Amino acid sequence: MEEDTVPPTRRPRFSLLTLVLVTTIVALAVAVFLQYQELGPLREENRRLRYEVGELDVEDASQVHVVSVKKAGGYHWQWRIHLPKGHDWWIHLSRHAPKQGLPEKASSLARLGTGGEVTLIAEVLPAENGVRYLYLRSDGINSPFLEVEDTDWLNGRTMIGTSITGEEKQIASDVDEPLALLRLESDKRGKPSDYDEGLLIWLSNSR
Known part of the structure; x- marks a missing residue:
């Protein structure tokens, strides 16, 4: 075998x-x-x-991008903003700052352009008559827009809380969504329930 x-x-x-x-x-x-x-x-x-230093990192040009630029001093705020083109952009200002949402109507507004990258500065300064206003500065804008002389928050009659968009990191937002850039709220303790004095600045593509 x-x-x-x-x-x-x-x-x-x-x-x-x-x-x-x-x-x-x-x-x-x-x-x-x-x-x-x-x-x-x-x-x-x-x-x-x-x-x-306020440099934007725009990955999606169809969105609004905002970063806050830190500046020393008191009532002075600055942002670098990318605005999608093809829209009319407006800055709205109000002496009313509700806890949630936006006021139904702005106290004042300014046209910011039709898109691109812009720098927006908002600061409280005295006018020639000594009355303090909120000034806006940007391309084609350099004017007092909102009187704040008699406000509680500016005259130290109340505590305030401040929320600044883009302060910690760059923020991206939908093109049709209004975006609050600054919300300065006065303390409501001891005030009427409908008290909402403060300062609100927001960005929108509609008036």
Whole structure:
């Protein structure tokens, strides 16, 4: 009786060129991964520094993008804003600042243009007659728009809370959604229930 012959097991063979290629690919993959790990924090730091100086990072030009530019001083606020083109953009101002939402009607408004990147500055300054106003400054705008001389918050008769859009990071918003840039609310303690004095600045593509 003849015994079955077991064929010898063939071990896989790799050429030296294949081994070099595999080693190179693995080394490249590791290098890319390590570089990504190193660049990630640097990208975040670069983005943070860009925000601090008011540089916008616009990934979607169809949205409104806003970043606040920090300035020393009191009642002084500044924003860098990307406005999608093809719309009439308006800044609305009100001496009423409800806790939620926006007033039905603005106390004053200013046309901001039809799109692009703009810088908007809002600050409280005395006019020539000594009365303090909220001034707006931007391309084609440099005027007092809202008298605030007799307000409780400006004269220290009440505590205030302030919310500034884009202060911590860049904000993106839908083109048809009104966006509050500044909400300055007076403390309502000891005041009537309908008391909503403050300062509200918002951006919209409609009057």
